[in-house]
Amino acid sequence: MITHIKCMIIDDDERDRLVLQHYLKQYENIEIVASFESAEKAIPYLELPIDLLITNTNLKGMSGLEFRKLARKIPACIFVSSYPELAACVFEMDTLDFITKPLTKERFHYSMQRLSEFFKIKEKCECYDAMLGHDSIKLKESGNIFQVRKTDILYLEALKDYTRIITLEKKHCILDSLGNLLHKSFFNSFVRIHRSYAVPRHLIRGKNCHEIELIHQIKLPIGRTYKDNLSFFES
Secondary structure (H helix, E strand, O other): OOOOEEEEEEOOOHHHHHHHHHHHOOOOOEEEEEEEOOHHHHHHHOOOOOOEEEEEOOOOOOOHHHHHHHOOOOOEEEEEEOOHHHHHHHOOOOOOEEEEOOOOHHHHHHHHHHHHHHHHHHHHHOOEEEEEOOOEEEEEEOOEEEEEEHHHOOEEEEEOOEEEEEOOOOEEEEOOOHHHHOOOHHHOOEEEEEOOEEEEHHHEEEEOOOEEEEHHHOEEEOOHHHHHHHOOOOO
């Protein structure tokens, strides 16, 4: 990670709160500026310059989901929860990641990698501009223009409000959500297979219950709520 990140924690389970604090202290660029057992206590601190919110979904009183609606200014939010079934509704909100309890060091580290990638792309996207054509997309970055043909795109990867365009040669980026891009005619040949991925239909070479395989032996996971999108493909 390259950015200094100010973090707020909300969890009504003291043990989990301490575990989160312990894990976060392993990252020198993350500063815990506030830690609360309830969302109500955190409300007066919303005007602080917070970069990351880590909150339990099911808090006593105001829930973590309700608090996130008040905390829209915080760029990154990670939910922790004992209820994995909440993942689908959580990702309809402004969410970077969803971690199910019990918390583990390995899963938390993965979330921190996503956080690092998010801030790197956020910084990079501030100087990106994109123009969609019929057969290609032009990306402007710091005075340089990259033209990517639609046929060269292997897949799209979502990262909150940003989307990465993956080709064999390079990973580009657009300051737009994956959901928004898929509503544009340029991407009408793509199918969403996961909350984080969309792929060109014609590049799919195989699938099973859990993942698809594209050309170049690229394998991507299939999200449970997106399986019906692949009904057109018979393995």
